[in-house]
Amino acid sequence: MDRLRANVGSKPPGGLQDVEVIFAAMFLAQQDARRAMSEPTQKAFELWALQRTEAPAKGAWKWYAANLDPWEHSGSSYFGASLAMLALGATSADYQQRADTRERASALSDFLAASAGRPLHDRLGVLWASSTRPSVLSDAQRAALIGEVFAKQQADGGWTLESLGPWTVHPDAPSATGSESYATSFTAFVLGQAGIPPSHAGLSRALAWLRSHQDPTTGAWPAVSMNKRRPAGSMEALFMQDAATAFASLALLERTP
Numbered sequence: 033m034d035r036l037r038a039n040v041g042s043k044p045p046g047g048l049q050d051v052e053v054i055f056a057a058m059f060l061a062q063q064d065a066r067r068a069m070s071e072p073t074q075k076a077f078e079l080w081a082l083q084r085t086e087a088p089a090k091g092a093w094k095w096y097a098a099n100l101d102p103w104e105h106s107g108s109s110y111f112g113a114s115l116a117m118l119a120l121g122a123t124s125a126d127y128q129q130r131a132d133t134r135e136r137a138s139a140l141s142d143f144l145a146a147s148a149g150r151p152l153h154d155r156l157g158v159l160w161a162s163s164t165r166p167s168v169l170s171d172a173q174r175a176a177l178i179g180e181v182f183a184k185q186q187a188d189g190g191w192t193l194e195s196l197g198p199w200t201v202h203p204d205a206p207s208a209t210g211s212e213s214y215a216t217s218f219t220a221f222v223l224g225q226a227g228i229p230p231s232h233a234g235l236s237r238a239l240a241w242l243r244s245h246q247d248p249t250t251g252a253w254p255a256v257s258m259n260k261r262r263p264a265g266s267m268e269a270l271f272m273q274d275a276a277t278a279f280a281s282l283a284l285l286e287r288t289p
Contacts, residue, residue, distance in 0.1 A: 033063065037072040042081065050093040053079040054116050061122035069127055077123075079116065080136050091143030101199045101258040102153050102214075110150050113143055114157030121164025128165075144168060152180065153196035153215075156222045163225040178226065181219060182234045189237030190216040190245075193258060204260040213253035214272050216241055217280035224286055242280045252277045 040056050043049045057076040064073050084092050095112035098104045103111065117140055120128065127133055144158050159177055162168040169177065184195040190211025193199070196219070220238040228235045247254055255272035256262075262269035 033059070036060065040072045041075040042078050047096050050079070050082050051096050051112065053082060054093060054112055054119065058115055058119035058122070061119045064123070066122060066124050068124055073123070076119075077127075079119075080132075083136060083139065085139075089143070091139035091141070099200060099259075101202070102151070102193075102196070105200060107150060107154065110144070110147075111154045111157045113140060114154070114161045116140060117144065117158075117161035117168055118164055121161060121168075141168060151197050151199065152184070153218070156181070156196070156219060159226050160222045163227070174226070178223070178228070181223065185234055185238070186211045189234075189239075189241035191219045191238075199258065202259045205258055206256040206261055208256060208258070211241060213242075213245060213255040213276035213280065216245075217253060217276050217278075217283055221279045221283040221286075224283055239284060242284055246280070253280045 036056055036059060040060065043052050053076065057073070057079050060070070060073040060076045064070055069077070079093070082093055084090055084094070089109060092109045092113040093116065095109040096104050097106050097108060099106070117137075120133075120137060120140075128137070144161075147155055147158065155177060158168055159174070159181075162174060181191075185191060188211050192210060193208055193212050193215045196215050216238060220235060220242060223235050223238070224230070230236060230239060242253070245253060252273050253276040255276040257269065257272055
């Protein structure tokens with residue numbers, strides 16, 4: 033966090049420029065915990081200067097796209113915009129009520145409202161954002177989205193990767209069938225953030241699935257690439273496992289009675 037604060041602000045142009053400023057804003061705003069914005073957080077919200085102003089991406093940011101699921105495909109700007117809204121929702125009420133902030137937030141909301149055809153994974157990002165900025169979803173939209181998520185839950189309590197799509201076909205990807213660690217951990221975490229109590233039958237089964245699928249040797253929740261076969265032990269081979277383990281830990285630590 034010290035390094036992030038020291039290097040916060042507009043980044044040089046490049047494929048990760050918008051990604052980096054959004055994550056910086058999200059992490060630093062959460063540190064402020066809705067108090068007056070610290071100087072580093074104010075610099076992080078220079079992200080508005082990178083917000084798109086022309087259709088069809090008006091209100092969003094240029095997200096990194098490398099034909100990689102689930103975070104770096106051609107439509108991932110929707111997921112990135114959800115994280116930007118999550119960051120905004122963590123700022124103080126005074127900042128959110130500023131005229132310039134409201135104008136930018138309105139464009140962002142309009143972009144997120146165009147959700148037809150988006151992967152459920154990306155729409156879960158909007159549900160996550162609504163945990164800090166409830167106006168992102170109406171009560172009816174929120175209920176419908178949560179209902180759709182639980183309708184796709186497997187009998188064993190988990191979710192499949194396929195259920196969070198649709199995704200690009202990657203012929204060289206390892207096969208993955210049935211409930212999967214990343215799909216289940218991310219979904220369970222977001223449902224918890226959305227206010228679903230751990231006593232809810234569906235979330236309770238999801239948390240039980242996570243408890244029973246941790247690797248007792250490594251402590252991780254195993255998961256493999258959605259895109260291609262990676263060399264065993266390589267950094268790329270561990271991306272999905274790292275993400276699954278992070279979200280599983282958050283879901284269990286925050287929601288287990």
